[in-house]
Amino acid sequence: MSHRKKVVIIGAGAAGMSCASTLAKHPDLFEVTMIDPEPQTGGQATSISLNESQHGASWLNDGVQGGSAIFRHTFRFFRSYGYEPQPVKLQVSFGKDRNNFWTNVFPSALVKQHSREIKKLGRVLRCIKYLMPLLGIFPVKFILRLFRFSHDFSNKMVLPLLALFLGTGNQTPNVSSVLLERLFDDPQMRLWDYDPDTLLPNLPLMYTFPNLGSFYCDWASDLGSKGVDIRLNTLVAILERKTKGIIIQTTPNDPHSQPPGEPLTETFDELVFCCPADEAKKLLDRHATWREKYVLGGVKFFNDITITHFDSTYFQSIFEAQYHPSLCAQSTSKERRDQIAFAKQQAIEMGFDCTNYQHQFRESLGEGHPPRPLEEHVFQTIYLNDQLKGLWTWNEIEPSKIIARKWWHQFGHRWQHYLRVVPGMMFINGQRRTRYAGSWTMVNMHEIACISGIAAAYQLGAAYEPFDDFAEDFFAKYLLVCHGTRYKRSKPKQT
Ligand SMILES: Cc1cc2nc3c(=O)[nH]c(=O)nc-3n(C[C@H](O)[C@H](O)[C@H](O)COP(=O)(O)OP(=O)(O)OC[C@H]3O[C@@H](n4cnc5c(N)ncnc54)[C@H](O)[C@@H]3O)c2cc1C
Structure with a gap:
């Protein structure tokens, strides 16, 4: 037996x-x-298949895309079958036009305008850490109000940043503030270090998946x-x-x-x-x-949809996809001037500009080649929470430029x-x-x-x-x- x-x-x-x-x-x-x-x-x-001659890679990871250096068990599983995660300098940007836009690639007017609140957020994160069981449980919206952060700073910087990395969309104000603190400070969960000048450090190291x-x-x-x-x-x-x-x-x-x-x-x-x-x-x-x-x-679960497409006009109508001098704040230091010089040669990664983020597209170009023109990029737009379908702009994507649509069932934090x-x-x-x-x-x-x-x-x-x-x-x-x-x-x- x-x-x-x-x-x-x-x-x-x-x-x-x-x-x-x-x-x-x-x-x-x-x-x-x-x-x-x-x-x-x-x-x-x-993963889904792509037309390699058109997009420069034959496949794309359309669900999970990557992680940080803390993904040790994930990477171990990859390596035991001969797969290797690839390092990438993460570029993110939020908002459209000079008054709403900010990025971790170069200094922007919004970051400059909120420099005092960015420093204050650092102190509040420490406070949440030390009073964790008490403060950590409260929703982020409560903490932002309790510490009297401005609406502008909360809505344009803190909430979009959390929404992007937790995929929580309009539910983000209800996310537990412990996650805000952990994303910046917890050794096991930290995605990047908090930067007292720019909130996000310049180009933190992430890894894209095979x-x-x-x-x-x-x-x-x-x-x-x-x-x-x-x-x-x-x-x-x-x-x-x-x-x-x-x-x-x-x-x-x-x-x-x-x-x-x-x-x-x-x-x-x-x-x-x-x-x-x-x-x-x-x-x-x-x-x-x-x-x-x-x-x-x-x-609590939400139904989200991802649309993988190559409609760069749509993408640019929602995000700032490239460096433009009007988006940039005055350079105050050598470090900031270097950032601007770098940004001028790059396309900024906007949320999910997969051609910029996933390594297989870069590998096909080879070292030292200029980036692909934006019209050839593959983008992924995520529409969160189908209860808010009325707010989605998914119908604005040119149907002939849609590669794939996929529904997901994800929980909210x-x-x-x-x-x-x-x-x-x-x-x-x-x-x-x-x-x-x-x-x-x-x-x-x-x-x-x-x-x-x-x-x-x-x-x-x-x-x-x-x-x-x-x-x-x-x-x-x-x-x-x-x-x-x-x-x-x-x-x-x-x-
Ligand atoms: C678009 C998108 C992008 C993401 N990007 C990232 C990222 O970049 N980095 C990151 O770390 N995470 C990312 N995530 C989150 C990550 O994908 C998940 O946290 C992780 O893959 C979940 O794994 P899981 O095994 O818990 O659940 P799942 O992957 O959801 O697996 C659950 C399994 O259960 C099966 N199942 C469902 N119902 C039944 C049933 N009744 N009977 C039997 N089986 C059933 C499903 O078919 C599925 O195979 C992303 C998620 C999405 C949707």
């Missing part, structure tokens, strides 16, 4: 794959099945060869969740299969939900405990998320043979999805393989917050 634990993972995105991969290292302990209704693994980590479609494909075939039963195009229903085991039914979801596939009923010892919280709640339905209903029900969901995770994880993973358990980042999947596997008895002190600390923090478990290092820290 087999003593292996039968584990079913529901959802094959970054969290599900990380969980399966960690469990698959112990074939003597676990028999792993992973189920997803989609035809491929990766969840929100997807072809995620190929990477996830290679990862899935390797897991398959290690015995993980990956069932794509498959629907799942939970029939029973008892102390003896979990009974589930799976049905093939392939509309082309003739005759339609038969449902299969199986019993598993352990269940790991790696799908969105609302899907998990729906699947549990009457089997959910009141705690699960409360915690999972606290995650509302302040309630950090009052109800994140602190509640430890009370539902491990109950009734069920664990939860996914970026929604903390912050919407690929790295969190990976760590959450590894943590669920660890809690089931798989080993955490230390490879880097920083990564191990991040993992330990996640484990403590979401599972209420203290991680024991097998070796002391290197430093």
